[in-house]
Amino acid sequence: MDTYCVRCGAPTGEGDHAACRARVAYDPPRYCPGCARRMVVQVSPSGWSARCSAHGEVAGNAQELV
Ligand SMILES: [Zn+2]
Numbered sequence: 001m002d003t004y005c006v007r008c009g010a011p012t013g014e015g016d017h018a019a020c021r022a023r024v025a026y027d028p029p030r031y032c033p034g035c036a037r038r039m040v041v042q043v044s045p046s047g048w049s050a051r052c053s054a055h056g057e058v059a060g061n062a063q064e065l066v
């Protein structure tokens with residue numbers, strides 16, 4: 001489930017995503033790590049949740065998704 005970068009949507013095996021990782025430490029992810037679809041992100045007082053139309057909801061620590 002971490003084929004794609006949740007920040008830029010590019011394959012994690014290509015390029016350098018260090019800046020993306022730093023960014024998702026405090027921003028919700030934007031792309032599904034499994035299919036790179038753009039996710040619907042909802043920010044709440046307790047955190048955030050992101051939903052992929054194919055894989056469902058992703059929530060929690062965004063750093064673990066990169
Ligand atoms: Zn990236």
Ligand SMILES: [Zn+2]
Nearest residue numbers: 032035052055
């Ligand atoms: Zn997906």
